[in-house]
Amino acid sequence: MSNKKIMLQMNGVSKIFPGVKALDKVNIKAYGGEVTALMGENGAGKSTLMNILSGVYKKDEGKIFIEGQEVDIKGIKSAEEYGVTIIHQELSLLNNLTIAENMFLGNEKFEKFTRRIKQDELVERSKTFLEQIGCEIDPNELVGNINVGEKQMIEIAKALTKNASIIIMDEPTTALTDKETKKLFGVIENLKKKGIAIVYISHRMEEIFSICDRVEVLRDGKYVGSAKIKDIDNDKLISMMVGRTIEDQFPYKEIKKGEKFLEVIDLCAKQGISNISFEVRAGEILGIAGLMGSGRTEVAKTIFGEYKKTGGRVKVKGKEVNIKSIGEAIKNGICYLSEDRKKEGCVLGLSIKENMSVCNLIKYEDKFKSIDLKKEIEDVDYYIKKINIKTPSRDQLIGNLSGGNQQKVILAKWLMLSPEILIVDEPTRGIDVGAKKEIYDLLNDLKAMGKAIVIISSDLSEVLGISDRIMVMSEGKVSGELSREEASQEEIMKLAVGIK
Ligand SMILES: Nc1ncnc2c1ncn2[C@@H]1O[C@H](COP(=O)(O)OP(=O)(O)OP(=O)(O)O)[C@@H](O)[C@H]1O
Ligand SMILES: [Mg+2]
Missing domain, CATH: 3.40.50.300 (P-loop containing nucleotide triphosphate hydrolases)
Incomplete structure (x- = not known):
């Protein structure tokens, strides 16, 4: 004792x-x-x-x-x-x-x-x-x-x-x-x-x-x-x-890759990133690893139109785009889940349903230009069930949910849009082990549907577990890329701290 x-x-x-x-x-x-x-x-x-x-x-x-x-x-x-x-x-x-x-x-x-x-x-x-x-x-x-x-x-x-x-x-x-x-x-x-x-x-x-x-x-x-x-x-x-064991915490399935959905060439921005080049294909999950402050979020926000690019090009499905705002990014099929849910992710005074469908209303417009409420509710309830959002009702204010459940609602908001290109930044921050697996399943489903996914994460086992390829950043630059077979914690860390 x-x-x-x-x-x-x-x-x-x-x-x-x-x-x-x-x-x-x-x-x-x-x-x-x-x-x-x-x-x-x-x-x-x-x-x-x-x-x-x-x-x-x-x-x-x-x-x-x-x-x-x-x-x-x-x-x-x-x-x-x-x-x-x-x-x-x-x-x-x-x-x-x-x-x-x-x-x-x-x-x-x-x-x-x-x-x-x-x-x-x-x-x-x-x-x-x-x-x-x-x-x-x-x-x-x-x-x-x-x-x-x-x-x-x-x-x-x-x-x-x-x-x-x-x-x-x-x-x-x-x-x-x-x-x-x-x-x-x-x-x-x-x-x-x-x-x-x-x-x-x-x-x-x-x-x-x-x-x-x-x-x-x-x-x-x-x-x-x-x-x-x-x-x-x-x-x-x-x-x-x-209350049960979790098998296969990181489900992974290789599928046939399609065309290049996102191509980034020599991207630069004042927020400290320079000459970033990479591509993501349909049916692929690209992991971006790196220490905090290495510029991962900045790359995402520049692609998403939140930061202004000062150089380089971005192509969506082979066509060059010049995205200058978040609205334009969404129109081009790009969505970004922010790492800072309180500041950028949710509207605390709105309900779960409203938070989820706020960007999606166009999707529920029927031929009379009004919202198809039945369809909207169906989708909202699907995600509440799928990723196990703990709430008495879809009309609960998001501010009354636990931290991890707020994160799930915001993720669901982007998943609902079913974007061609989805960038998620620390998607499982504050999420419990069981729900993490559900989220990986959803990302894998999108991949199987032929979407292109980018996952930025500080959790190395997560990046290693679900990515097809991993790009590592260090001090605002790409310091290397590893295939799924080559990648390991040590290899990633070497590149992340800048050891060649
Ligand atoms: N102010 C509130 N009004 C209504 N319900 C609330 C309020 N605060 C918490 N709840 C509910 O109480 C339950 C417990 O929430 P709590 O925040 O304690 O969870 P937690 O274990 O800290 O979860 P997490 O790991 O996500 O932070 C949840 O169902 C939550 O929605
Ligand atoms: Mg809590």
């Missing part, structure tokens, strides 16, 4: 949202000096449970104990007083404040007489916390000017300022580079040494096995069980989460 002390116990916790029993008598515990993984499929209730612990939501029933004492968490401030802090799944920093101001928001110190915020002190204090996580950004910088990965690091530094004894991390690495993830893991090791209890949520299985000590599993809002990480393996954990 471990001599570690139980820091947190949640017993019989339930929560109902209109039409959804998000949590049904859930029990979990977390020990000091350990990382407890909280696992489960998209919509299983992980974020809801942690939002209750951190005072964002009120529980309907159940008890919470911290260091053996029952606590009554009344709100966010009250949770902080009990030593609980959370790094949210969706980032919540304010863009028009500086990093330092964000880090101490609500916890500022004031000048005695003027009651003004002590700015210098704020900056100094921020620096010490940023140093702890090896983050070198100037705390005077506006948060609006930094990228998602940096924002995530600031959220982590901010959590450290709270001096918490329980730290919740809800998918902290989805936007981080490998290097930043390593830094975060170093920080977590230090927190463990201080006896802090960490609750860690992630869909990246390898992370669970590398930093977690125990795992608590939820399924459909219910508690399934817990285990010590050293006592279980990948398959066992997956079957606890999804």
Whole structure:
């Protein structure tokens, strides 16, 4: 038995949202000096449970104990007083404040007489916390000017300022580079040494096995069980989460390739890409690998008309096109699934149905120029079922869905258009293992229908698993191309870091 002390116990916790029993008598515990993984499929209730612990939501029933004492968490401030802090799944920093101001928001110190915020002190204090996580950004910088990965690091530094004894991390690495993830893991090791209890949520299985000590599993809002990480393996954990085993995580089928659907020749753009050349044929999936910042997204956005090309040519089905806007790209049969779902992917105030069909309305126009609602609903329901979008109804606001389920809706939106050329950027970010496989199946279906697909992904096993060919980028250029047979993690990494 471990001599570690139980820091947190949640017993019989339930929560109902209109039409959804998000949590049904859930029990979990977390020990000091350990990382407890909280696992489960998209919509299983992980974020809801942690939002209750951190005072964002009120529980309907159940008890919470911290260091053996029952606590009554009344709100966010009250949770902080009990030593609980959370790094949210969706980032919540304010863009028009500086990093330092964000880090101490609500916890500022004031000048005695003027009651003004002590700015210098704020900056100094921020620096010490940023140093702890090896983050070198100037705390005077506006948060609006930094990228998602940096924002995530600031959220982590901010959590450290709270001096918490329980730290919740809800998918902290989805936007981080490998290097930043390593830094975060170093920080977590230090927190463990201080006896802090960490609750860690992630869909990246390898992370669970590398930093977690125990795992608590939820399924459909219910508690399934817990285990010590050293006592279980990948398959066992997956079957606890999804209630079955998953065979053939990366389904692959070679099919006969057709004509060149997309040809990119010497493409350049001010966003730091130069002389990009590649082609994708009908019935083919091209993987694009590379480190974050290598220019993969920039290539996609330039083809998609979001960035202006400063040189080079793009051909669609052999014909040169000059795409200057997203609308023109879609007209030319090109769709792009963005990696940043909150900023570019969805309209939070619209329903699932509206989000899915917003680009597709033309497809449902009947001969009287009105929308064929029956057909629209049929398609929407097909995708809800196919990729298992967890929702009480197609009319639910997308903002009320769990993170992974929002991602599924946006992917479905593009799949519905059934574009000739589909570019997907980190399509399975935040998606659970079961749904990942469904998404690969859908991409393979499109391939079998003779579409051309480009998949940009930082998940090497995913790129290796489903691509016919892999192009690797490094510092804004193509550093090499590998056939399915040649490709391996090592070969890709060599090209990604620029070793010839
Ligand atoms: N504010 C809300 N209103 C209505 N339903 C909600 C709300 N927040 C969450 N839900 C529902 O509660 C359930 C649990 O959602 P939760 O966000 O806790 O899932 P999760 O396990 O964190 O999933 P993911 O891995 O996708 O982040 C889902 O069915 C979700 O749609
Ligand atoms: Mg969540």
